[in-house]
Amino acid sequence: MKVTEKVVNICLFLDEKKAQDIVVCDTTKMKNAVNYYIIASADSIAHVRGVADYVEEKAKENDLLKDYFREGYEQSEWVVFDFDDVFLHIFTKDARERYSLQKMLNEGGNVFTLKRILNEMRKKEEKEVKKASSKSKMLKDKDK
Numbered sequence: 668m669k670v671t672e673k674v675v676n677i678c679l680f681l682d683e684k685k686a687q688d689i690v691v692c693d694t695t696k697m698k699n700a701v702n703y704y705i706i707a708s709a710d711s712i713a714h715v716r717g718v719a720d721y722v723e724e725k726a727k728e729n730d731l732l733k734d735y736f737r738e739g740y741e742q743s744e745w746v747v748f749d750f751d752d753v754f755l756h757i758f759t760k761d762a763r764e765r766y767s768l769q770k771m772l773n774e775g776g777n778v779f780t781l782k783r784i785l786n787e788m789r790k791k792e793e794k795e796v797k798k799a800s801s802k803s804k805m806l807k808d809k810d811k
Contacts, residue, residue, distance in 0.1 A: 671753075673752075674705065676726075676731060678781045680725040682781060683721070684721040685714075690780055690781070692704040704755075706756045706769050709760075710760070711759065715746055716743045718746075722757075735748060735751070737749075744759050745766070
């Protein structure tokens with residue numbers, strides 16, 4: 668599983684605003700203009716708008732937004748952000764169930780939860796720390 672820093676940051680922004688059931692659909696193998704779809708749920712239309720506002724604000728602060736497009740905010744049952752190679756969909760729970768976007772995008776295990784992504788990142792970081800520690804120890808042993 669490989670996800671970009673942009674994807675991870677957007678997922679963390681969603682999590683900070685209490686969006687639920689955050690998943691990432693990796694569509695890099697689908698010969699698609701969009702590499703990743705992020706899908707999240709919110710409790711109500713007001714929550715969808717709050718999450719959308721927060722993601723937009725945080726993305727601007729972190730320079731993740733250059734040219735982007737947002738659609739659906741007025742109705743707010745389903746807000747879509749186009750971040751070039753990443754599409755973000757924020758649904759009310761009813762709309763998410765009705766449109767079943769995740770089922771359509773799921774192709775042989777390409778859907779990852781935020782928890783899984785963070786666990787994979789943690790494991791990778793631990794391996795890098797162990798590798799660096801091992802190299803450091805080898806260098807110290809050489810100097811003796």
